[in-house]
Amino acid sequence: MALALSRERREERTSEAVRSAITRSGGDRVGLVFKVSLLACLLFALALLVWLMSTVLSDALPYLNERGTGEFLNGRLSSRTERFGVSQGIIGSVWILVFVAVLAFPVGVAAAVYLEEYARNTRLNRVLVLTIRNLSGVPSVVYGILGLVVFKELLGGGDDAAWWQFTGGSSLISAGLTMAILVLPIVIITASEAIRAVPRELREAGFGVGATQSEVIRSHVLPYALPGILTGTVLAFARAIGEAAPLLMVGAVTGLLSSKDGLIDTLQGKFTALPMIVYQTAKRPDAEGWPAVTAATILVLLVVLLVANASAIFFRNRVERKRSR
């Protein structure tokens, strides 16, 4: 076959014959179909997203215009659409993000450093890694049950709480801790991957000049892996802010919520969060105009998430710029 082809090519005596052979039209049909179907998949995904966003916006904007955005943001939970506001939900969601950033981030990164840099490749450690991977896929409602049993009941204690029962029951602390545990496997996995991607040459350079293992990790491995670790944090934020099921289990408020003074009271007191408000308003009658409230709350949720992610990405880009400069 190959011999026949090469003989045929040798027999193309003139440049004209060669030209007609190598400029044959028709092209790569299969390739074109492949490319178009890839594009179609992309457009389908985008179209769904655009449709979702436009529905939300078309419901939310007239309501927000009528109420005034500021009033909606500052208002509190209410049984009437014209007085309803999401300030308590924003506070709850932001606090949950704070818990994730303060607890899940350092603990997860530290665990990843141990797994990647210190743990030997033993059967036990392989099982450990597999378990963490599986944990990241466990449905959030299961984490909600953990939060209910451990944080709300065991560490909450109700009215006659002992000194070590610090969560206050169905509180922001319980919700924050539950969410931090929920995203911990995601942080560990993404941080592990970022650490694994640090080039071997960089580690060797550090060891080669007589740095200890912890010095190599602190001054070379972690700075290099930081952008990747922050990408994982963005994912963790997104997961934590969007989950409603664990909050439901821990006991987020669905009706009215009284205001509280002071940090401790806020943290130990009853709470709600933006996804809870979405869930709760979506159940109320359409006729009273609740769909518009739901849409407006979704919009606020997206904006809060966008701000959290944008700050993580901004930080990441700054680190990256510093690295390449």
Place this chain on the structure above:
Amino acid sequence: MNTPNVSRGPVAGRVVAPNGATAPSEIEVPAVVTEAVFETRELSVLYSGFRAVRGVDLTIRRGEITAFIGPSGCGKSTVLRCFNRMNDLIDGAKVEGDLLYRGVNLYDAAVNPVEVRRRVGMVFQKPNPFPKSIWHNIAYAPKVAGVKKKGDLDEIVERSLRRAALWDEVKDRLNDSAMGLSGGQQQRLCIARAIASDPEVVLMDEPCSALDPIATARIEDLMKELTNDYTIVIVTHNMQQAARVADMTAFFTTEVASESDRRTGLLVEYDRTDMMFTAPSDERTENYITGRFG
């Protein structure tokens, strides 16, 4: 071709009398009295139970350049990485036999590899500066060794860069990233970084294989200059490079086990470079240096 200068050691083969005249010739001084920095006896390295290289017996003397040559997979880099315990970083690597650094077995349980690496620096195949400023690249080694004062660090940075023939090119941009330097400059920076902790030995693992001929020539000149203060062991793929720079050359090759088809490297011949390239005593060496295989 550079004829190896056998008397280039701390103990030169000549005695100088107080008045500056050469001592009477009755006083017999050995032609070569160089101190052994490394001695290996029946050294072999195993990766996960498989013997990667065996039978390494050699003595590396102070102030000399020793080259390891041989075909790919012959274990020359593996042996080099024993000399500063870099093989510790590889899971499943195990060293058998003796490796003495000035009389001390480097693989003794009480030896701290971090201290070893401060005395035995390394330059790698691919230039691998830290993604930090030029200043921080050099200052890192003395910093982890405990030097704290900015003034002292500045002095070490300047001295190291001057010794690596890089100072004039970078003195005005010490705060710029090392990643912005050319490949040859980066490798000289890595040499400067290796000598910043004032080591006794510098190991070089194919330091010029990623560089063009001009940059290579600069590194070779630099190596010859550095032998005034340092002992250099270089792994190279390039026989001409070994012939140009090395006082001593070790030739490694591979043997294939008939039953398992696995390759093991071994040291075939170790001699003065001029002997090695003019009158090799082993047929395999001769075949390799004359280009019949490898």
